[in-house]
Amino acid sequence: MYETNYHRASSVQEAVKLISGAAEGKYLAGGMTLIATMKQRLAAPSDLVDLRHIAEMKGITVNGRSVRIGAATTHHDVASSVELEAVCPAICALASHIGDPHVRHMGTIGGSIANNDPAADYPAAMLALDATIVTNSREIAAADFFTGLFETALNDDEIITAIAFEAPAKAAYRKFPNPASRYAMTGVFVARRDNGDVRVAVTGAGSNGVFRHQGMESALAGNWSPDAVGNVSVDASDLMTDLHASAAYRANLIKVMTKRAVAAA
Amino acid sequence: MAKITMTVNGRQVSGTCDDRTLLVHFIRENLGLTGTHVGCDTSQCGACVIHMDGLSVKSCSILAVQAAGSSITTIEGLAKDGELHPVQAAFKAHHGLQCGFCTPGMVMTAVDMIARHGSGLDEATVRYELEGNICRCTGYHNIVKAILAAAAEMGGARQAAE
Numbered sequence: 218m219y220e221t222n223y224h225r226a227s228s229v230q231e232a233v234k235l236i237s238g239a240a241e242g243k244y245l246a247g248g249m250t251l252i253a254t255m256k257q258r259l260a261a262p263s264d265l266v267d268l269r270h271i272a273e274m275k276g277i278t279v280n281g282r283s284v285r286i287g288a289a290t291t292h293h294d295v296a297s298s299v300e301l302e303a304v305c306p307a308i309c310a311l312a313s314h315i316g317d318p319h320v321r322h323m324g325t326i327g328g329s330i331a332n333n334d335p336a337a338d339y340p341a342a343m344l345a346l347d348a349t350i351v352t353n354s355r356e357i358a359a360a361d362f363f364t365g366l367f368e369t370a371l372n373d374d375e376i377i378t379a380i381a382f383e384a385p386a387k388a389a390y391r392k393f394p395n396p397a398s399r400y401a402m403t404g405v406f407v408a409r410r411d412n413g414d415v416r417v418a419v420t421g422a423g424s425n426g427v428f429r430h431q432g433m434e435s436a437l438a439g440n441w442s443p444d445a446v447g448n449v450s451v452d453a454s455d456l457m458t459d460l461h462a463s464a465a466y467r468a469n470l471i472k473v474m475t476k477r478a479v480a481a482a
Numbered sequence: 483m484a485k486i487t488m489t490v491n492g493r494q495v496s497g498t499c500d501d502r503t504l505l506v507h508f509i510r511e512n513l514g515l516t517g518t519h520v521g522c523d524t525s526q527c528g529a530c531v532i533h534m535d536g537l538s539v540k541s542c543s544i545l546a547v548q549a550a551g552s553s554i555t556t557i558e559g560l561a562k563d564g565e566l567h568p569v570q571a572a573f574k575a576h577h578g579l580q581c582g583f584c585t586p587g588m589v590m591t592a593v594d595m596i597a598r599h600g601s602g603l604d605e606a607t608v609r610y611e612l613e614g615n616i617c618r619c620t621g622y623h624n625i626v627k628a629i630l631a632a633a634a635e636m637g638g639a640r641q642a643a644e
Contacts, residue, residue, distance in 0.1 A: 223484065223501040223547040245548070252543050253525050255502075265501075267548060293537070317614025318594065319528065322537040323544065399613065 219261040225270055229353050229378055232266050236374050239264035244376060246289060246328030249320050274327070274378055277301055282384040288327025288351075288377040292316070295326060307388035307406070307482070308346070311338050314392070316399065327377040330362075333369050333426060335457070336400040340427040342390060344418035345406040348382040363427050386411045387441075389482035391474045392421065395461055402462050403470035407433075407478040409441055417475060422467040424457045433475050443476040486550040490515070491559030499546050506530045508546035509556060517557035517586045521616070528615030531587040531594075532556050538594035540614070557586035560593065569593050569632040578628035580619035591615050592629040601637020605630060 222239075226232035236242040243262035245251055246269065254260040268274060274289035279300040286295060295301065296313035315321055315329075315338055329339045330350065343350070343359040350357045353376045362370050371377070385408040392404030401421030408416045417433040420426075432449045439445065451471050456464035487496045490513060497512040509515050509532070520542055521529030530542040533555040560567035566574065569592045579585045595611050596603060608629050609622070617625060 218502045218504075220500065221502050223545060225547075225550075248545070248548065249525070249543060252504075252545065256504075256523070265545075269548070317528070318591070318611050319531055319538045319540045319614050320525075322534075322539050 218255045219258060221255070221262055222264045223267065224264060225267045227270055227272075229271060229273060229376055232268055232271065232376060233353060233374060235266045236264070239266070242266060242374075244268055244331075246325040246331070247291065247320075247323035248328075249316065249324040250328070250332050250334065268327075268376065269325075279304055279384075283381070284384055285351075285379050285381045286326055287379050288330075289325050290327075292321035292324050292326070292329075293318070296321065304384040305346075305382075305388060307390050307408075308342055311342055311390040311406070314338070314394075314399075326380060330380065331369060331371060331377055333363055333365075333367050334400070335366050335423065335426045336395075336402070336404075336421040338390065338392065338401060338404055338420060341401075341404055341406040341418040341420035343380065343382075344427055344429055345388070345408040345416040346382040346385065347408075347416065348380050350377055351379040351381060352377055366426050368426075385409055387482040389478040391477040391481060393470050393474060403467050403474055405471060405474035405478050407437070407475060407482055409437070409482065413438060415441070419471055422456050422471055424455055428455075430471065430475075433471075437475075437479060441479065443480045446472055446475050446479070484547045484550070486547055488549055488551060489553040491555060497546075501545065501547050503546045504542055505532075505544045505546045505549050505554075506541035508549075509541060509554070512546075515556050515558050519583055519586055521583065521587075526614070526616065527584065528587040528591060529584050531590040531615065533590060533594060536597075538591055555590075557590060560589065567593070568636050569596070569629070572628040572632035572635065573625070576624050576628035576631060578620065578625045579617075584615060584617045584619075588612075588615050588617065588625055592625075592632060595629065596633045596636055599633070601633050603630065603633040 224235045240263040242264040245265040245267045275287045277298045278285045292312040292315045348359045388408040390406040392401040403422040404420045406418045415437045417430045436445045436449045451468040453464040453468040456467045458464045519529035521527035525543040532541045
């Protein structure tokens with residue numbers, strides 16, 4: 218790891234101030250991706266501003282069907298939240314399958330979303346839940362937030378402070394994990410609202426990151442059942458091919474994971 | 483350079499290290515507690531698992547400065563008054579190790595797992611939660627047996643005390 222200077226912020230305001238004084242600063246959340254990347258010398262921030270001790274960025278609030286999750290809330294805390302489980306068990310289940318127990322004790326929802334790894338689980342949930350990404354300066358709709366591989370709408374020095382969404386009537390997430398890394402080779406989050414609106418978001422498969430699948434959505438809006446997606450065609454031309462799976466294999470996984478998610482919702 | 487203080491195995495310790503020093507290196511080299519191992523160095527194997535503020539974490543993926551002010555337990559902090567911790571005793575009784583390199587991480591993981599699930603811990607959960615710990619010798623069977631036995635014994639001990 219290259220040299221770096223560590224700073225610990227106790228408020229959002231202090232974090233912004235600390236990073237503005239840095240040559241090439243980076244915010245450090247749980248660090249489960251960033252520290253590993255720095256160890257490989259693929260990232261070399263001059264300064265790290267630790268967000269893990271900012272009380273205002275932690276915790277889960279559920280008010281009726283309205284959910285707000287502080288960005289520094291760990292995967293473990295999302296997975297084990299009784300309040301969240303009562304209104305949106307799908308997001309608890311998703312969090313309980315990220316990495317391993319030790320990673321879940323450190324990794325945070327805000328960190329995962331800000332990193333926007335094309336195989337991360339949370340971005341699919343954000344899109345399908347029509348979530349709002351709250352930052353220190355504005356609110357961004359999930360639809361406008363994820364802009365490409367590891368790319369987001371965040372400005373330099375902008376901090377995600379929370380995510381907010383209305384819990385849907387039904388939702389579930391299913392992924393086909395890579396047997397070694399457990400990252401999603403394809404993951405599908407489905408959500409259905411009381412008004413019949415359906416969203417299907419796919420991670421781990423798109424060559425430009427997380428995306429919604431309109432074909433699946435219209436099929437499921439007409440008939441909310443696993444059988445409804447059988448005849449939906451999935452275009453493989455915009456899907457990733459790598460050593461783990463071809464685009465055609467991922468196209469089939471999208472269908473299979475959608476079926477499983479709908480069956481589980 | 484950073485001067486940091488933390489509580490390790492119940493004792494307050496201080497040390498000076500680079501901001502980039504990993505917690506596992508601080509524990510091994512500054513504090514001389516070499517029970518915590520570095521296996522893969524890519525945050526996959528779990529040989530470096532310790533507890534930070536009561537939760538299992540991978541000390542190879544955390545900077546020592548991030549842990550400043552926290553309370554750390556390492557494998558050296560488990561045995562009390564020369565008596566093995568019940569999880570350590572169960573690993574011995576069930577031959578839950580061969581070469582022993584992964585064992586400190588396995589034991590720390592098991593203690594955390596039992597603390598979260600109690601005596602209701604079942605085999606499927608144990609196997610699922612060993613996701614982040616790799617053992618190249620045992621095939622995991624005896625590790626799973628040891629953890630289940632320790633969970634049952636510790637649950638029993640709690641009931642007996644009540």
